[in-house]
Amino acid sequence: MAELYFDDLTPGTVVDLGTTVVDRDEMVAFSARFDPQPFHLHEAEGERVFGGLAASGWFTASLWMRAYVDAVLSRAASLGSPGGDEIAWPAPVFAGDELHAEMEVLEARVSRSRPSMGLITLRGTLTRTGDGAVVYRSRFTGMFEVRPTAP
């Protein structure tokens, strides 16, 4: 039984999603499979372009997603996401980085065509704890069930 419904995700809600440390082997394995650009695979090329071997942005996005699922969606009546209108990688991510994940509810509205569903607009961020750099920022829509009324 879900604890969190659309009704609970009110604008202004900020949720600390905890921290995650970037594992080098996993970061490179992800690059090898999904984003085999030289600066995501080889130290020297990463150094030349980004000042170090850098994670694929899709790996970074996926790390944020996992933190969001663990802290929020695993307890929520989620119905997926149609997408978003911002995805940004303002600074490179390196192996060993500790990243702090956060989510904030920006907007919320009940679906007109389907009143049992609500849509929230949320911001996701990952901040490197070492230097405070924001390394990932997203803005997208999450769909959630409206809390059922007692019979």
Add this chain to the structure above:
Amino acid sequence: MAELYFDDLTPGTVVDLGTTVVDRDEMVAFSARFDPQPFHLHEAEGERVFGGLAASGWFTASLWMRAYVDAVLSRAASLGSPGGDEIAWPAPVFAGDELHAEMEVLEARVSRSRPSMGLITLRGTLTRTGDGAVVYRSRFTGMFEVRPTAP
């Protein structure tokens, strides 16, 4: 030595990135690690919400990225991406789907602050060959080296 520079990626350029088939085991392993929502892991829950066990949107995005690297970036003087302003999953992706990937150059401009670099705005899409449904659409910026002039 790169073959493709900023100069080659002119607006209107459309590149066929080929097809990829969604492997069920890989799809579920990705969900288990990065997006362990029940409808991405369990058949019955996927059926209830999406009409079938559905891929994580980040897996779908990553499949597009791999096709883009193979067909374009592996031959290009790429300098990464700062992000984008659209990411959409208009329809769910299921195991066994054959997806056709494409990219289109929408805009191109040389960086004002760094004239050796150009920025292109591109659209990425994945279309399911079975029913023609667009299952992924993105719009983001790619950074590329401007072609060096002969000495």
